[in-house]
Amino acid sequence: DYAASLDAEVRNPEEEIIRRQRLKLMRSLMDQLNEKYRVMIELRYFDELSYEEIAAELDLPLGTVKAQLFRAKEMLYELLQRPGASAYLDRTRR
Template sequence: MEIADYIVADDRELVHRALDGDDAAFEHLFNRYRDAIYNLFVQRLGGTNDADDLLQETFIKVYINLHRYSADYTFGQWVYTIARNTFIDYVRRRQEDLPIDERFTAPASNAPTPEESFINLQQRSQIEHYLERLTPRYRQLIVMRFFEEYSYEEIAAKLALPLGTVKTQIHRAREQMCRMIVEGEKS
């Protein structure tokens, strides 16, 4: 088979040829997916330290298990699955290599400190103060959009208003609230 034939051959044909003992076909499969899998490992590892080893381990598994490849999936999906599982195994091995006291240390807490909780409470009461100063319609729109997290479409449906009207009124309500906040900071 000519080099050009390998280049234009689809993955399934190359797999078939590789299973028949054509090493060049497997080499072309490797070359097609090498960079993508390598970059996946670099991205997940945050660097290149072990990416080469994981790439090699992945394609050894691909070669050994090539007879298990099913044409129900694209070859790329199949290789990616092997790469993902190889990475998971790598992470587990590294976890097992850690001393027991490092394995079971509690992760850093995302809970706010007492100071952050106090600041959040202050900010919340300020926002509620400004909300109370809005007209009832604007207050309702701000609460639905930003506190209850309704989409514009959901708000329009619940209030039986055109979508454009809802967007305009929410924009005006935000502007009014921002003006009150700025004026409140000046005084």
């Protein structure tokens, strides 16, 4: 999962602090999303489920899952555009 993958990358105390700040920021941003979008993001990126697995888990059509995940990502992007919100994101990974 995403949080565990971040744990594996920690090399020093400073990186650990940054990792925790990033995770806290992402959770804070996700808390601002509607519950259905937050659940979608958690299942896809934290639990690493496929679109098909999410559709089965939530008993939704695959197209609905794709559309809602697209919208959820747009909303997160908009939240990250707020002043200071992207300060802790790692710009070296793309």
